[in-house]
Amino acid sequence: MLETNAKKNTIKNIVFDFGDIFIDLDKLASMRLIHKEFPEFTLNQDIINTNNEYEKGIISTTNFIESYKKSLPNISDERLKEIWNAIILKIPTHRLAFIEELSQKGNYELFLLSNTNELHIEQVIKNNGLKSYHRFKNCFNKFYLSHEIKFRKPNRDIFEFVLNDNNITPGETLFIDDTLEHINTAKQMGFHTWNLIPGKEDITELFSKDYPFKD
Known part of the structure; x- marks a missing residue:
């Protein structure tokens, strides 16, 4: 499900969740x-x-x-x-290729914002290999992991941290997450939002969505 900010400001920044957006998870x-x-x-x-x-x-x-x-x-x-x-699986190659191409084009500021922890990140690296992990990480202007920045979604303070740290505004920012609670906080703050449904949608479909992207 997608929703856009009422002001229809042009999107200049994209903030991505990690789990079930890029990396597959077995949450149960x-x-x-x-x-x-x-x-x-x-x-x-x-x-x-x-x-x-x-x-x-x-x-x-x-x-x-x-x-x-x-x-x-x-x-x-x-x-x-x-x-x-056991929850942690792999980053499919088509998603890694997607974010690498988007990063190389340089049309948007790209951010990762993930609720995660030390053990899970160690497993991400083990499952995907250090080289692939760095390829993925290097696609983003900033790579925010909750256990490193001491904030977590869905609290407002983690979104305020990202906005202030990069001098960006929610009206020019798209936030993508598979958890509705996280989406609701961002929406209340004025972000454009996409509540991606894993198994039904894929991040590679991003530019088929009706958002006010830059020409």
Whole structure:
């Protein structure tokens, strides 16, 4: 689903999410594996808070693992990492080619804005190779990972950080994400938005959408 800013300002900047926009994810993989080994496990508010703190870089990987082990008795650190990282798949070559071509044309300022964490980024590099990861990263003017900048979506402060850090305005910026909650915050702030639906839409279809792109 796509929506455009009411002012119809020309888009000069594009802010992309990462997961299920460029890299494929299996979002249910970790819970499937946990429940296979620990059927009684429940995702309570304390665990959700731990996940959010880890995404914001507030707690270290070591503290994150120790926190989970309280709910998963006798699990090894390595097995926990395997389960946690099972969500991460690969960046399809057609999407890498798309963002490389868009970057090379130089018509837009390109930004990546991802809720992620240290372990997941390590797995991204492992699955895709360091060379491909750097090819991807180098396509963007700025590459914002939540655990590095200490903000996370859908909070307004992460969008304000990107705007202020680059001296850009929401009315000239398109934000693309597969999570409606994130889209809603951006929309309220005046961004153009595309709530991309994984499996039904692909980022390579971007310029077939009815946005006020530059000629």
